[in-house]
Every structure is written in structure tokens, then in C-alpha cells.
Amino acid sequence: MSPSPFGLPDLRFVTTGEHPLWDEALAAVNRDLAVTLPEQRPLCLVAHPGLDGDEEDERVHVGFPDGYSHGNPLWRAGSGAGALRVVAEAAQETVTERLWQAWPVCTLHGLGMHVTEDAARPSWWCAGASRPGDPAHVRAAIGEMDTVHRPRRPNRKRRKPR
Ligand SMILES: [Zn+2]
Known part of the structure; x- marks a missing residue:
């Protein structure tokens, strides 16, 4: 058997600064991740090369530190507030899966x-x-989950360290 020309290409981790808007958006999403799932390490940008290894065709995903990602890649069109939405949705796909x-x-x-x-x-x-008086609501701006995620219940039980 000869090696397949379409073998799984190596992914690479995107360097900070390659996609500044996505870096910024991911930093906001990672703040929410840290507050809501404190045991998780921050997500990162993972690039999969195009089928022919062409860097121009590479697809950038939001992934875990081990490179795992799921769902659609980010698209270069994502900019400004759009980038935050695109990155947050990609992070959600990866984390949920x-x-x-x-x-x-x-x-x-x-x-x-x-x-x-x-x-x-x-x-x-x-x-x-679904009951009246408890409608859909905006919980927090992306990146600001910490403003609503600090429990105020004094009797909240915490697992004490040994
Ligand atoms: Zn709610």
C-alpha cells in the first residue's frame, strides 16, 4: 500500500497575532469559559490546512488545547462584532460536542x-x-458572564478541599 495523497493533514496552532480580531473574540469567550467551566483550559485557534496543504485554503477552528475541534471553521469575513459572534458560536460547537x-x-x-x-x-x-412572566432574556454580553455568574446564595455548599 502506498501512502494516501489525501492522508489526514497535520493541524497547527494559530500564533497570536495572525488573526487579531479572532484572538480578541476568543479572549472574551475564554473569560466566559473560565467562569462557567473553571476546570477547562482556555480554547485556542487551530488551523487545518487545505486538502492540498495550501495555507491559503487552511480552515481555522476554535479548538481545545489538544487540537480537538468540532463544527464549521471561522471565515475570514468575521470582523468586529461579527467576529465575536462567529467565534462564540464556534466555541460553543466545540465545547458542546x-x-x-x-x-x-x-x-x-x-x-x-x-x-x-x-x-x-x-x-x-x-x-x-415557558410560563408567563418568565420570558426569554439576554443573560450577559459575551465575555461578561462573570457579571451574572457569581452566586449570591450564602448557603451554597462547596466541596471542601481535603
Ligand atoms: Zn435564563
Whole structure:
């Protein structure tokens, strides 16, 4: 058997500064990840080369530090607020698929949230409860989950270290 010319190409980690807008967007998403899933290490940008190894064709994904990613690549069109939305959605795909759990979750309703651009800034949106008076709501701007994720319940039980 000869080696396949279409063998799985090596992925590479994108260097900081190659895609500054995505770096910035990912930093915001990683802040939310750190608050909501503190056991996870920060996500990073992972590039898969094009089929012929052409760097021009490479596809950049939001991945775990071991290179795992899932879902659609980021597209070069993503810029500004659009980049934040695109990166947040890509991060959500990767995290959700890897961990088999909704992320991020609204702590008020226990529901997985979605990116919305209906707010002043790209934000995490929750569908709310189905009962009247508890409608869909914007939970937090992307990158600012820490503003709503600090539990105020004094009786919250914590696992004490040994
Ligand atoms: Zn909610």
C-alpha cells in the first residue's frame, strides 16, 4: 500500500497575532469559559490546512488545547462584532460536542444559551421558562458572564478541599 495523497493533514496552532480580531473574540469567550467551566483550559485557534496543504485554503477552528475541534471553521469575513459572534458560536460547537453538555448554561433557567446580536453587543440569550412572566432574556454580553455568574446564595455548599 502506498501512502494516501489525501492522508489526514497535520493541524497547527494559530500564533497570536495572525488573526487579531479572532484572538480578541476568543479572549472574551475564554473569560466566559473560565467562569462557567473553571476546570477547562482556555480554547485556542487551530488551523487545518487545505486538502492540498495550501495555507491559503487552511480552515481555522476554535479548538481545545489538544487540537480537538468540532463544527464549521471561522471565515475570514468575521470582523468586529461579527467576529465575536462567529467565534462564540464556534466555541460553543466545540465545547458542546466535546463535553456532551450544553454550554453556556443560564443559571436562572438551566438552559443552554445562544448567541444573539439583538442586544447592544453580541450576547448570550436564554429562551426563558415557558410560563408567563418568565420570558426569554439576554443573560450577559459575551465575555461578561462573570457579571451574572457569581452566586449570591450564602448557603451554597462547596466541596471542601481535603
Ligand atoms: Zn435564563
